[in-house]
Amino acid sequence: MEETIDPECDGDTIIRFREVTKVYPLPGGDVVALDKVSLDIGKGDFIAIMGPSGSGKSTLLNLMGCLDTPTAGTLCIRGKNIRGMSDEDLTILRRDYLGFIFQQFNLLPLLTALENVQYPLILKTGSRECRERCRVVLNAMDLDESLFSHKPSEMSGGQQQRVAIARALVNDPEILLADEPTGNLDTKTGAAIMHLLDDLNRDRGKTIIMVTHDPSIAEYAHRVIRIVDGKIS
Amino acid sequence: MHSLMFFELAQRNVRLHWLRSLLAILGIIIGVVTIVSMGILGNSLVLAISDSLSTVGDSIIVTPHVGGMGFGGSQSSNLLSDRDVEQIRRAAAPHVTIPVYSGSSRMKIGSEDTVGTIYGLKPDDIPVLLEVDQGSYLRGASGAMVGATFAEENEIKVGSRISLGEMGSVRVVGILKERGMGFDINPDFGIVVEDQWFKQAFGQEEYNQVIVKVNDLNKIEEVKDSIDRTMNRKETVVDVIDTRAILETILTTFGQISTFTTVIGGISLIVAGVSILNIMLMSVTERIKEIGVIRSIGTQRKEVLRMFLYEALILGLIGSSIGGALSIIGGYAVSMVMLQTTEYLFVPSSLVYIVYGVGFGLGTSLISGLYPAWKASNLNPIEALRHE
Numbered sequence: 023m024e025e026t027i028d029p030e031c032d033g034d035t036i037i038r039f040r041e042v043t044k045v046y047p048l049p050g051g052d053v054v055a056l057d058k059v060s061l062d063i064g065k066g067d068f069i070a071i072m073g074p075s076g077s078g079k080s081t082l083l084n085l086m087g088c089l090d091t092p093t094a095g096t097l098c099i100r101g102k103n104i105r106g107m108s109d110e111d112l113t114i115l116r117r118d119y120l121g122f123i124f125q126q127f128n129l130l131p132l133l134t135a136l137e138n139v140q141y142p143l144i145l146k147t148g149s150r151e152c153r154e155r156c157r158v159v160l161n162a163m164d165l166d167e168s169l170f171s172h173k174p175s176e177m178s179g180g181q182q183q184r185v186a187i188a189r190a191l192v193n194d195p196e197i198l199l200a201d202e203p204t205g206n207l208d209t210k211t212g213a214a215i216m217h218l219l220d221d222l223n224r225d226r227g228k229t230i231i232m233v234t235h236d237p238s239i240a241e242y243a244h245r246v247i248r249i250v251d252g253k254i255s
Numbered sequence: 256m257h258s259l260m261f262f263e264l265a266q267r268n269v270r271l272h273w274l275r276s277l278l279a280i281l282g283i284i285i286g287v288v289t290i291v292s293m294g295i296l297g298n299s300l301v302l303a304i305s306d307s308l309s310t311v312g313d314s315i316i317v318t319p320h321v322g323g324m325g326f327g328g329s330q331s332s333n334l335l336s337d338r339d340v341e342q343i344r345r346a347a348a349p350h351v352t353i354p355v356y357s358g359s360s361r362m363k364i365g366s367e368d369t370v371g372t373i374y375g376l377k378p379d380d381i382p383v384l385l386e387v388d389q390g391s392y393l394r395g396a397s398g399a400m401v402g403a404t405f406a407e408e409n410e411i412k413v414g415s416r417i418s419l420g421e422m423g424s425v426r427v428v429g430i431l432k433e434r435g436m437g438f439d440i441n442p443d444f445g446i447v448v449e450d451q452w453f454k455q456a457f458g459q460e461e462y463n464q465v466i467v468k469v470n471d472l473n474k475i476e477e478v479k480d481s482i483d484r485t486m487n488r489k490e491t492v493v494d495v496i497d498t499r500a501i502l503e504t505i506l507t508t509f510g511q512i513s514t515f516t517t518v519i520g521g522i523s524l525i526v527a528g529v530s531i532l533n534i535m536l537m538s539v540t541e542r543i544k545e546i547g548v549i550r551s552i553g554t555q556r557k558e559v560l561r562m563f564l565y566e567a568l569i570l571g572l573i574g575s576s577i578g579g580a581l582s583i584i585g586g587y588a589v590s591m592v593m594l595q596t597t598e599y600l601f602v603p604s605s606l607v608y609i610v611y612g613v614g615f616g617l618g619t620s621l622i623s624g625l626y627p628a629w630k631a632s633n634l635n636p637i638e639a640l641r642h643e
């Protein structure tokens with residue numbers, strides 16, 4: 023990836039939105055999912071995004087995750103302007119610097135717990151000699167060793183989410199993006215998962231951006247961004 | 256290395272949906288076996304025919320023109336006179352010209368009655384056309400040489416006596432080597448006697464055909480033209496054909512038949528290809544969410560493409576190799592049924608069809624996998640993730 027330093031992107035923010043608009047063109051008329059959103063997220067921040075359904079939270083997170091590009095405005099990730107980057111470059115960015123945690127865990131059903139964690143590492147390094155590292159990462163998620171060879175369908179939601187977090191962490195990304203990570207878990211398991219994320223932020227300095235509906239979950243964050251109708255309030 | 260991981264994923268997906276994978280593989284197997292068996296059959300046919308044709312194409316055959324009325328009706332018997340033969344000999348010089356009498360007759364060997372072809376040849380010409388297997392060539396006037404098949408069927412040995420009814424009888428001096436089907440004469444199913452003896456026995460002065468042996472293949476056209484110009488100056492008196500042309504026509508015809516049957520095999524492969532396309536599209540549709548996940552965590556488009564192509568490749572590889580193995584059996588079966596022999600099966604020109612068949616099988620699978628794989632790799636990650 024070429025290192026183009028955009029004047030709009032300098033400063034010590036790891037994620038910067040400048041008047042970012044996202045419009046979904048639909049036959050019945052355009053939907054403005056994000057309307058001139060500007061925000062800065064610093065390295066090591068722990069942020070909760072809250073807002074009513076349909077307000078644009080996932081859209082915001084997807085843009086941060088380089089899964090989508092803004093219709094207008096400037097979006098900088100790690101000091102680099104996303105505009106004009108090829109799909110291939112964006113994919114490498116996701117693989118090496120971003121970790122995704124989903125509400126539905128989204129583990130690959132054909133792979134075991136350990137293989138799911140190995141997947142991004144093999145993608146990045148091309149090497150299969152990574153079992154040890156993956157075991158260490160999985161162990162750090164408090165997952166019982168006996169589950170390493172289990173398929174996702176053979177694990178509970180909480181166990182799956184631990185594997186998913188290990189998968190997100192295995193390439194040691196700077197940013198973790200979580201769309202309602204506790205949305206499919208009970209209160210107790212959700213709290214355990216939040217402790218894991220909290221430790222990752224506190225001890226390992228990961229920048230975490232998390233979408234949630236639950237105020238008690240949002241309390242783990244240092245800052246809450248509220249969004250209504252595509253605008254930050 | 257990460258190719259290995261995508262291959263592993265593809266393989267697990269094939270195994271997960273083993274039943275439909277099996278059906279697609281079955282399609283490929285049938286396609287490959289059909290292509291290869293048809294190819295082998297066609298090739299064996301061509302080989303079998305060229306083998307059984309003794310004349311490899313070095314002869315010119317001159318026969319009286321059928322339906323041609325000689326002047327004054329003198330040649331209505333459709334035979335060639337001594338004068339005709341002389342003219343042909345001059346036109347064909349320096350190549351050897353062999354006039355042939357032929358007819359058929361009832362024959363009695365021991366107590367057995369049969370019918371056979373009789374050829375009358377000058378003793379000097381016999382070694383040019385035929386090879387002796389047992390005994391010797393003709394010397395005496397009342398000797399005969401017997402074709403291999405005829406001798407075998409009627410248990411004729413050197414020294415046997417063949418009675419030709421009121422025409423007299425001949426003593427067998429030699430058994431001929433098997434010659435195979437020819438365009439000129441077919442002595443395998445008959446006997447050869449001296450021309451003088453034939454003339455007397457049949458009361459026939461004129462010849463049935465003239466064979467010109469041209470050893471230099473490049474000269475054939477020239478000699479043929481020369482005979483044609485000499486003999487057919489005013490009207491068509493004789494037909495001049497060269498065996499090479501006949502051979503070529505026959506081989507071309509069988510080549511076309513073989514191509515046609517192979518095309519039928521190809522069509523069955525296309526059907527197999529469609530079934531792979533179908534299950535691959537199913538596989539992509541079922542895994543849209545999974546594709547969204549792997550794309551979002553950093554899998555490139557081309558890697559998704561590769562993963563799905565591997566899936567098609569696995570199906571193709573299994574189908575083609577099983578098909579290739581089975582087509583040896585298939586080739587054996589069609590050869591046995593159609594040709595009653597498998598001697599043309601284990602020759603390179605037949606076996607190469609296995610390579611073609613396996614190649615086409617693999618190619619068809621890959622081509623069929625291309626569109627689904629392309630479709631998978633071009634899914635929008637967000638939309639794929641939201642897919643339920």
Ligand SMILES: Nc1ncnc2c1ncn2[C@@H]1O[C@H](COP(=O)(O)OP(=O)(O)OP(=O)(O)O)[C@@H](O)[C@H]1O
Pocket residue numbers: 046047048053054055073074075076077078079080081082638
């Ligand atoms: N791919 C899309 N095509 C069209 N419209 C879309 C698309 N994605 C989102 N939208 C629209 O954009 C707006 C914001 O959607 P978004 O998914 O960001 O909401 P959200 O805040 O995550 O809601 P929820 O809490 O229900 O998940 C909604 O009106 C939605 O209908």
Ligand SMILES: [Mg+2]
Pocket residue numbers: 079080081
């Ligand atoms: Mg959402």
